[in-house]
Amino acid sequence: MGQSNYDLMILGAGMTGASLVHLLHRAREQGMRIALLERQSLNWEADAIERPPSFDGRATALSWGTRLLLEQMNCWQHISDRACAIEHIQVSDHGRFGQTHLHASEQDTEALGYIVENAVLGYGLLKDLESTGVTLMPNTQVDAVQMTADGASLTLSDGDVLSTRLLVMADGARSGLAAKLGINHQRQSYGTSAIVTQVKTDQPHQHWAYERFSDAGPIAFLPLHQRQFAVVWTLPEETVDDVMALSDEDFLHQLQQQIGHRLGNLMQVGERATYPLALVRSDEQVRRSLVLLGNAAHSLHPVAGQGFNLALRDTAVLSEHLTRAWQAGQSPGDLSVLQAYAEQQQRDQSNTIIASDLLPKIFSHPGKLTAIVRDAGLMGLAAVPVARRLLALHAMGLGQKAARPGGLS
Numbered sequence: 498m499g500q501s502n503y504d505l506m507i508l509g510a511g512m513t514g515a516s517l518v519h520l521l522h523r524a525r526e527q528g529m530r531i532a533l534l535e536r537q538s539l540n541w542e543a544d545a546i547e548r549p550p551s552f553d554g555r556a557t558a559l560s561w562g563t564r565l566l567l568e569q570m571n572c573w574q575h576i577s578d579r580a581c582a583i584e585h586i587q588v589s590d591h592g593r594f595g596q597t598h599l600h601a602s603e604q605d606t607e608a609l610g611y612i613v614e615n616a617v618l619g620y621g622l623l624k625d626l627e628s629t630g631v632t633l634m635p636n637t638q639v640d641a642v643q644m645t646a647d648g649a650s651l652t653l654s655d656g657d658v659l660s661t662r663l664l665v666m667a668d669g670a671r672s673g674l675a676a677k678l679g680i681n682h683q684r685q686s687y688g689t690s691a692i693v694t695q696v697k698t699d700q701p702h703q704h705w706a707y708e709r710f711s712d713a714g715p716i717a718f719l720p721l722h723q724r725q726f727a728v729v730w731t732l733p734e735e736t737v738d739d740v741m742a743l744s745d746e747d748f749l750h751q752l753q754q755q756i757g758h759r760l761g762n763l764m765q766v767g768e769r770a771t772y773p774l775a776l777v778r779s780d781e782q783v784r785r786s787l788v789l790l791g792n793a794a795h796s797l798h799p800v801a802g803q804g805f806n807l808a809l810r811d812t813a814v815l816s817e818h819l820t821r822a823w824q825a826g827q828s829p830g831d832l833s834v835l836q837a838y839a840e841q842q843q844r845d846q847s848n849t850i851i852a853s854d855l856l857p858k859i860f861s862h863p864g865k866l867t868a869i870v871r872d873a874g875l876m877g878l879a880a881v882p883v884a885r886r887l888l889a890l891h892a893m894g895l896g897q898k899a900a901r902p903g904g905l906s
């Protein structure tokens with residue numbers, strides 16, 4: 498070996514790629530040569546217009562388990578002041594009786610999770626990257642990837658070619674580079690889009706989050722600032738354009754009808770953006786010298802707020818395997834190392850994907866039987882503390898080993 502420019506190249510500095518740099522701190526300190534390539538700038542301010550896609554105007558629900566990992570990464574300190582704790586969650590069904598509440602106090606924890614604006618998350622993840630010793634290559638577009646006998650080579654848009662012993666593709670769900678290596682993605686559209694925005698209310702949120710299901714799709718109101726919620730409103734694709742075209746006043750009126758007055762009166766709405774929703778999974782996640790990570794491997798329905806939370810657990814487990822291999826003198830691209838990672842995360846991935854996939858389907862099917870089952874489900878949950886605890890553990894991302902403190906060692 499010794500010919501490669503790097504031991505590890507990470508393609509994409511979104512939430513996933515940036516997290517991997519932090520989680521590999523021990524391997525970095527022990528000489529692993531790492532480069533991070535991103536086609537956009539890494540020096541943006543929180544209010545900049547051009548940002549990597551991970552860090553757009555959305556807000557992200559972070560599980561308690563994710564908070565613990567961000568602490569280990571020394572990133573939580575840059576985020577915590579602007580993260581809003583979720584202390585209570587109300588899950589309800591529009592026009593039906595069933596309703597359940599989850600409380601942090603029942604779980605012996607200070608929060609069920611946190612809501613953070615993506616711009617703040619980006620600030621926390623990118624802020625200290627320069628001091629990590631990793632080679633940062635912003636404004637660098639990768640045009641082609643080729644697998645070689647020793648690893649992988651990357652062709653940049655300026656014609657330069659770089660080589661690495663391991664390539665981690667954290668380049669999102671739409672990059673198309675994996676397809677050029679013969680790795681296909683299965684795309685299952687939900688026929689829905691999410692309208693994402695923020696609203697102001699006339700009452701403080703008191704750290705309540707609201708998840709409301711209706712025949713048209715789920716809506717989440719997530720507490721952000723004192724009288725402000727991040728909103729993710731899922732609608733059938735054919736109605737989204739009409740709702741987007743509404744005046745602010747009409748939009749707020751329709752939203753209020755959906756959520757009712759449990760969180761007060763909706764007073765003001767921010768910019769709206771839409772995201773078509775699909776479950777996208779790659780056919781393969783590891784090959785010799787290659788890993789697909791984050792949205793590049795799986796992109797989920799946002800209703801359960803698990804996409805990044807799962808990606809971070811994957812990233813934490815991958816970094817443990819890579820660090821152990823590095824300390825044992827193994828190549829980071831060794832297939833057995835990468836397969837061990839994939840096998841360890843397989844169960845967590847399939848459980849999370851199934852839950853994120855089933856939830857919107859059960860709660861948006863207009864059939865009467867489904868309605869009865871979901872009513873019974875919500876009322877049952879309200880009555881049974883153990884079931885509530887399990888749901889809360891899932892929401893907090895604590896059902897999985899990697900999310901628990903020390904769970905990786």
Ligand SMILES: Cc1cc2nc3c(=O)[nH]c(=O)nc-3n(C[C@H](O)[C@H](O)[C@H](O)COP(=O)(O)OP(=O)(O)OC[C@H]3O[C@@H](n4cnc5c(N)ncnc54)[C@H](O)[C@@H]3O)c2cc1C
Binds near residue numbers: 514549729
């Ligand atoms: C509406 C919505 C709400 C969501 N809410 C939540 C939530 O509440 N909780 C949660 O956990 N998750 C949530 N998610 C999911 C979360 O946003 C994703 O899991 C996360 O953004 C994935 O990040 P990533 O880094 O894997 O991919 P991306 O964000 O797509 O980043 C990929 C990066 O690679 C770069 N790149 C791509 N191709 C190239 C190339 N050829 N050369 C150089 N650079 C390249 C891109 O510029 C980009 O910066 C939500 C998603 C949506 C759509």
